[in-house]
Amino acid sequence: MAQSIDKMPFFDGTQYAHWKTRMKFFIKSKDYKLWDIVEDGTFVPQQSKTDWSAEDRKKMELNCKALHILFSVFGPNIYEKMSSCESAKEVWDKLEVTYEGTNKVKKTKIRLLNLAYENFKMDSEEDIEKMFDRFSTMTNGLKGYGEAIPEEKLVRKLIYSLLES
Incomplete structure (x- = not known):
């Protein structure tokens, strides 16, 4: 049975390599800039939110969208392991170390x-x-x-x- 192309690939802690590939393409298909944020990280402005530039705000919005996608595909056990992460890159890196190793x-x-x-x-x-x-x-x-x-x-x-x- 075929899956909808808009259905996010759920991750329960098994078959990480398979999930990782599917998730990478899913995020890229939504917005390639989202994948850049996951892969390269996000710059967190040091000044208060009121002093953020439009570019700072855009990067933070992309990070939040990427985090939303990632947290939406986790079961409760994975969510608990990742919930302290503040950036999509941090989540992705932690997943890699946890499921692929150092x-x-x-x-x-x-x-x-x-x-x-x-x-x-x-x-x-x-x-x-x-x-x-x-x-x-x-x-x-x-x-x-x-x-x-x-x-x-x-x-x-x-x-x-x-x-x-």
Whole structure:
């Protein structure tokens, strides 16, 4: 069953990589400037609100819109973990550390996925569809960590991974 393109992707703490990709595109589709705020952070003016420039006010409005979108997709447990955050970037960064890990953890996961990629072979009881699903999960995991593999290399790897039969 197809989902509405306007439906925000709910996050309950599972399948973070999948949710992260969907959420990134959802926010960009609403307003690309919102994604800039999530990715780059927001400047918080040091002066009182009455002294804010129009640009300061616009950045703060974008931050509030991005926060609203993010908090709207969290279940109660995730909301509790993120509720102290004051900027959309802070929420996004905290989600990444919580569900992807620190840079050291990410590097370890990338190494493990690269090792799985290098050793990938079709199992004897596996059909092509299951093999491709397993391959896609692994390569999408690498891509999620910023380790995209060129398509021609992926195709070669798949072909060489097939059983002779």
